[in-house]
Amino acid sequence: xPETFQFWTDFADGAVMFPLGVAIAxxxxxxxxxxxxxxxxxxxxxxxxxxxxxxxxxxxxxxLLPASPLSMIDLVTPSGHVASATxxxxxxxxxxxxxxxxxxxxxxxxxxxxxxxxxxTRVMMGAHSVSEVLIGAxxxxxxxxxxxxxxxxxxxxxRLPLVIVAALVMVNQYGNHLGWEQxxxxxxxxxxxHWRGLA
Numbered sequence: 334x335p336e337t338f339q340f341w342t343d344f345a346d347g348a349v350m351f352p353l354g355v356a357i358a359x360x361x362x363x364x365x366x367x368x369x370x371x372x373x374x375x376x377x378x379x380x381x382x383x384x385x386x387x388x389x390x391x392x393x394x395x396x397l398l399p400a401s402p403l404s405m406i407d408l409v410t411p412s413g414h415v416a417s418a419t420x421x422x423x424x425x426x427x428x429x430x431x432x433x434x435x436x437x438x439x440x441x442x443x444x445x446x447x448x449x450x451x452x453x454t455r456v457m458m459g460a461h462s463v464s465e466v467l468i469g470a471x472x473x474x475x476x477x478x479x480x481x482x483x484x485x486x487x488x489x490x491x492r493l494p495l496v497i498v499a500a501l502v503m504v505n506q507y508g509n510h511l512g513w514e515q516x517x518x519x520x521x522x523x524x525x526x527h528w529r530g531l532a
Contacts, residue, residue, distance in 0.1 A: 419473025
């Protein structure tokens with residue numbers, strides 16, 4: 334069972350998410366889907382930036398105020414895996430779905446399922462608490478919701494190339510791991526030491 338959770342969670346590792354996010358953005362530009370490329374880039378960029386801020390803040394609060402109210406709900410840093418998987422895979426679903434009056438609803442339903450599935454893997458692996466997973470999911474869902482409500486979709490001719498690009502990136506990058514969590518923690522520790530040095 335642990336191997337199953339690891340198998341699925343690796344699809345949301347930064348080593349897959351970052352190249353996939355950039356590759357989809359570039360593919361949209363090459364395919365002349367410029368509005369979609371802009372919406373995609375803004376959505377995933379804002380989600381990643383938000384998660385970076387949340388993670389830095391979480392580690393710094395833990396270091397400076399170990400008895401903070403956040404510790405009562407087992408919250409240190411929200412799940413970047415869940416946020417990334419939610420906005421990237423959910424956003425991709427939104428781009429590929431046929432336009433209709435139920436586009437937003439269908440996209441959000443798929444996005445919630447993605448967030449829930451990835452969240453379960455992170456909790457079962459002991460990588461995050463439920464509260465950390467829920468915050469990561471919420472951030473990712475907001476990103477997808479914004480992108481979907483802009484009304485941007487790709488033309489039919491661009492959908493298959495996007496699927497091919499996504500598949501190639503995932504096959505090439507799957508199994509690799511990015512040590513960005515340790516880097517963020519190190520930056521937070523350095524900031525705490527600097528802060529204490531000024532006090």
